[in-house]
Ligand SMILES: Nc1ncnc2c1ncn2[C@@H]1O[C@H](COP(=O)(O)OP(=O)(O)OP(=O)(O)O)[C@@H](O)[C@H]1O
């Protein structure tokens with residue numbers, strides 16, 4: 099049932115509207131002849147649509163519009179006016195009235211405009227609900243953990259998120275630094291804007307400046323058109339500078355200026371551009387050491403380290419392991435269409451006793467591997483190959499046909515992971531676990547190779563040759 103209010107100082111007009119609107123049994127009409135009583139009425143009842151005359155003694159239609167919108171913004175206000183005052187009716191629509199109707203009007207016109215207003219409202223309502231649903235399902239990255247360390251981390255995130263302060267996240271590989279950065283953005287006032295991650299260890303030095311700041315056409319060979327930089331894309335949002343310790347010295351200077359002044363220059367342009375950005379940086383390296391060796395600017399460090407969030411390694415919060423295991427079990431059960439209900443006591447014991455050098459990421463990979471391998475309803479120690487074995491053994495067993503029935507993005511990530519793991523295993527094996535040599539041979543930056551190794555839980559020591567050659 100839609101509720102409609104009609105306001106007019108002429109009783110005849112109210113009677114006419116009453117006849118027209120009551121034709122529709124789904125509409126409930128309230129009439130008011132004295133606009134002075136509006137405030138009182140709005141206290142008691144809310145309306146979907148308000149039809150109001152423009153010229154009335156005591157209070158005009160414009161004032162009615164303002165008052166109604168203030169009390170309930172989603173009520174649609176329709177202005178009724180005589181020909182002579184169309185100009186003010188137009189003005190009312192600019193101020194938020196839904197539409198206007200000129201007197202004398204036809205019955206169809208009234209009904210049509212009222213229907214339109216109700217439709218508009220329904221759409222608005224649906225939109226709000228959809229957006230809420232979307233937010234619930236997509237934006238909140240879940241940080242699993244119930245230990246004191248994790249609780250205080252969540253408290254810290256909540257407090258810091260609402261500010262625009264720069265945050266430096268430190269912690270070992272796989273402890274969840276990127277996840278925390280995303281959580282900070284999702285809980286911030288900028289959450290409807292972009293979260294732009296950039297990995298300073300993977301982008302070659304020669305192009306990182308243009309990636310970040312953009313370039314103008316012709317500024318270097320190959321710059322065939324203007325290119326927007328990530329900084330511009332992150333404007334009003336969050337820029338996540340991952341692996342910040344690997345940023346080269348000349349970019350460190352430019353980043354410092356961006357942090358201090360909010361200014362930068364597009365490559366090939368002399369004009370100064372401005373940006374309003376929330377910065378979050380992360381590293382698993384010891385920045386103090388890098389500063390001492392002259393590899394990282396101290397002034398930049400202080401600018402980044404306004405707030406420091408340190409992520410505990412997994413061994414520091416072993417009590418979270420069972421919770422994490424069940425979280426990843428759910429995740430991979432649904433991804434691979436399996437129904438593994440529990441983890442054997444033996445396996446849990448084994449997992450609680452491990453050191454987890456690759457932290458949560460390694461635990462996650464271990465469970466994923468197990469879920470792929472397991473055939474029963476319980477995950478057994480034997481489903482998980484002995485510590486540190488690369489996931490490639492499991493990947494080989496993986497049936498391709500499953501890949502093509504998975505959601506596109508997951509299938510693609512899976513295939514890329516498999517490729518990374520296979521490629522790295524081979525190149526590392528050819529070079530007996532020597533990362534520098536392997537990097538040279540594959541044309542990758544050493545840091546990037548290290549990173550890929552962490553992500554695929556490969557350790558160089560498993561490729562060392564013990565046999566004398
Ligand atoms: N508390 C947690 N709850 C649930 N999942 C987590 C948690 N911490 C980490 N993860 C998961 O572990 C994996 C690694 O996390 P993330 O990429 O954030 O680590 P990182 O600290 O950035 O590692 P690196 O230094 O190697 O880049 C991700 O898949 C992430 O979702």
Ligand SMILES: [Mg+2]
Nearest residue numbers: 275276340380
């Ligand atoms: Mg990371």
